[in-house]
Amino acid sequence: MIRLIVGRLLFMVPAALLIITFLFALFHLIPGDPAVMLAGDNAPRSVVDGIREAYGFDQPLHIQYGRYMAKVLQGDLGISNYTRDPVVNSVIPRIINTAQLAFLSMLFAMVVSLLLGCVSAMYWNRPLDKIVTIVSLLGICTPVFVTGLLAIYFFSIYLDWLPISGMSSWRHFILPVITLGAFQAAVLTRMVRSCMVDALGKDYITTARAKGAPELLVVFKHALRNALLPIVTLFGLGLGHTLGGSVVTETIFNWPGLGRLMVNSILTRDLPITQGSIFFFAMIFILVNLIVDLVYAWVDPRIRYD
Amino acid sequence: MDFFRRYKRDKVGIVFGALLVLLYAVALTAHWITPADPMAVNLREVFSPPSSAHWLGTDQFGRDVLSRVILATQVTVRVTSAACLFAVLTGVPIGMFVGYRGGWVEAIAMRLTDMLLIFPIIMLAIVIVVVAGPTETGVVVALGLAQAPTFIRIARGVTLAAKEELYVEAAIAAGSGWPHILVRHIWPNISTPIIVQATLTLPVFVLNASALSYLGLGVQPPTPEWGQMLNEAKDHLITSPYLIVGPAAALVVFVLSANLVGDVVQETLNPKLKKRK
Numbered sequence: 001m002i003r004l005i006v007g008r009l010l011f012m013v014p015a016a017l018l019i020i021t022f023l024f025a026l027f028h029l030i031p032g033d034p035a036v037m038l039a040g041d042n043a044p045r046s047v048v049d050g051i052r053e054a055y056g057f058d059q060p061l062h063i064q065y066g067r068y069m070a071k072v073l074q075g076d077l078g079i080s081n082y083t084r085d086p087v088v089n090s091v092i093p094r095i096i097n098t099a100q101l102a103f104l105s106m107l108f109a110m111v112v113s114l115l116l117g118c119v120s121a122m123y124w125n126r127p128l129d130k131i132v133t134i135v136s137l138l139g140i141c142t143p144v145f146v147t148g149l150l151a152i153y154f155f156s157i158y159l160d161w162l163p164i165s166g167m168s169s170w171r172h173f174i175l176p177v178i179t180l181g182a183f184q185a186a187v188l189t190r191m192v193r194s195c196m197v198d199a200l201g202k203d204y205i206t207t208a209r210a211k212g213a214p215e216l217l218v219v220f221k222h223a224l225r226n227a228l229l230p231i232v233t234l235f236g237l238g239l240g241h242t243l244g245g246s247v248v249t250e251t252i253f254n255w256p257g258l259g260r261l262m263v264n265s266i267l268t269r270d271l272p273i274t275q276g277s278i279f280f281f282a283m284i285f286i287l288v289n290l291i292v293d294l295v296y297a298w299v300d301p302r303i304r305y306d
Numbered sequence: 307m308d309f310f311r312r313y314k315r316d317k318v319g320i321v322f323g324a325l326l327v328l329l330y331a332v333a334l335t336a337h338w339i340t341p342a343d344p345m346a347v348n349l350r351e352v353f354s355p356p357s358s359a360h361w362l363g364t365d366q367f368g369r370d371v372l373s374r375v376i377l378a379t380q381v382t383v384r385v386t387s388a389a390c391l392f393a394v395l396t397g398v399p400i401g402m403f404v405g406y407r408g409g410w411v412e413a414i415a416m417r418l419t420d421m422l423l424i425f426p427i428i429m430l431a432i433v434i435v436v437v438a439g440p441t442e443t444g445v446v447v448a449l450g451l452a453q454a455p456t457f458i459r460i461a462r463g464v465t466l467a468a469k470e471e472l473y474v475e476a477a478i479a480a481g482s483g484w485p486h487i488l489v490r491h492i493w494p495n496i497s498t499p500i501i502v503q504a505t506l507t508l509p510v511f512v513l514n515a516s517a518l519s520y521l522g523l524g525v526q527p528p529t530p531e532w533g534q535m536l537n538e539a540k541d542h543l544i545t546s547p548y549l550i551v552g553p554a555a556a557l558v559v560f561v562l563s564a565n566l567v568g569d570v571v572q573e574t575l576n577p578k579l580k581k582r583k
Binding site: 015018026029030031137138140141142143144145146149150152153157240241243244245247248251252262263266267274278281282285286289 | 421424425426427428429432433435436437439440509513516517520521522523533536537539540543544547550554557558561562565566
């Protein structure tokens with residue numbers, strides 16, 4: 001297990017270096033003079049020249065690259081074009097807001113999908129199962145921004161129960177968490193259901209039933225425990241997708257998270273902020289993936305021998 | 307023909323297949339069937355609710371929403387078809403090549419692919435849009451490249467299996483070079499799983515294309531796109547909620563039909579799957 005953890009942590013080093021290389025390449029991949037881009041379109045000549053010198057854009061590429069790499073490794077991702085604050089200072093608080101949204105949504109999706117998936121499998125091919133299947137199919141076909149707009153219309157405008165945007169009280173969490181969680185819940189319900197249908201068809205279930213075990217015990221102890229392995233992987237993948245979906249959800253509900261910061265920075269051409277948010281998003285995804293792998297190895301000892 | 311005969315047995319497949327064909331027909335004929343000019347601004351008729359003249363109402367510039375939804379169907383079909391083709395054309399040759407050659411080229415390519423597959427499609431697409439620019443072409447490139455790793459993976463997997471076949475060994479013995487073997491002997495035998503994968507990823511393309519446009523990083527106004535129309539409608543949700551009906555319904559119906567048709571195509575080509583349901 002320790003070897004696995006160390007091995008996977010070491011994998012993060014080349015991954016991080018690749019990402020920083022890509023961030024550096026962005027300066028030159030985006031059409032236009034990078035110095036003008038950092039200074040703003042209407043900046044005076046002297047400012048542009050100052051930035052060119054500070055970033056070394058007049059130097060050969062390998063020197064620029066070395067300088068950028070050194071700066072990022074020291075935790076310096078540049079300063080925002082607009083606020084002139086260090087990028088790291090504006091990105092870090094946003095990460096916490098995004099993590100809250102993604103974590104709660106995932107929790108919502110896990111509870112709903114486990115419940116609906118098990119119920120659906122228990123009533124396999126009966127009306128209740130059909131209803132769950134159709135609802136979850138509709139769920140995976142409805143983009144987050146459609147669910148979000150409908151939710152805003154019904155709960156915030158028509159019924160006037162919940163706030164539309166921001167995150168200043170617990171009531172602000174309800175709509176974004178449900179909007180983002182519902183999509184994931186729909187995806188996961190289908191998968192939990194098929195895992196459970198598989199598990200309920202096994203011989204040991206017949207044995208348990210023959211022994212006279214109550215149905216609830218059969219489903220939640222015998223079947224669910226054995227189906228848990230694939231389900232844990234699915235939940236891990238789901239966490240990644242929830243983080244991806246948070247970008248759109250944050251934009252709908254004006255959630256001050258990393259996703260909205262990234263999208264706004266692209267729209268306002270604030271390259272250092274864009275680079276900073278890409279960097280942190282990438283590191284978060286790699287970290288989440290690492291944790292999922294470790295949890296998987298912990299749940300299923302066979303993997304540790306690979 | 308055998309494919310169609312078996313496909314016809316599935317009722318869901320017929321209904322949603324017909325719906326999908328209808329949507330593509332709407333897309334192809336969009337310029338002739340729009341009841342009004344989708345771009346014509348009419349400031350005397352802004353925000354008029356649905357009526358017999360404008361079935362889905364008019365937007366903030368007095369443009370007919372139904373006509374815009376119809377034109378947006380064409381935009382979506384154009385963008386997603388191009389992006390899907392782009393993903394197949396970049397991913398499949400790379401996957402076939404590394405799968406056939408093996409060795410360190412394959413090891414490096416697959417390591418990179420695995421790394422890219424960690425990230426959700428929408429994230430990769432947004433990052434590529436930073437470089438490619440928020441335009442229609444940008445969306446095609448972004449979604450195409452973001453989905454390419456999936457196709458690399460699949461093409462490599464099926465190539466690995468196909469290259470062990472006797473006919474490939476025979477071709478090598480006959481002195482064929484690898485480009486010839488890949489195109490003439492391997493491609494015909496791996497095209498089915500790749501077509502299935504392309505069908506199955508179509509709804510993913512549609513969802514992500516509209517998500518990019520919703521964020522303002524995709525198709526730009528005044529060209530109508532469902533996601534972008536919904537983004538504009540959000541600002542008028544209090545006064546004119548009817549604006550979201552058309553684009554939202556069209557988007558959901560398109561994705562639903564594409565999803566169900568993908569499932570049925572997969573089951574038709576691989577009947578073993580059906581029993582599991």
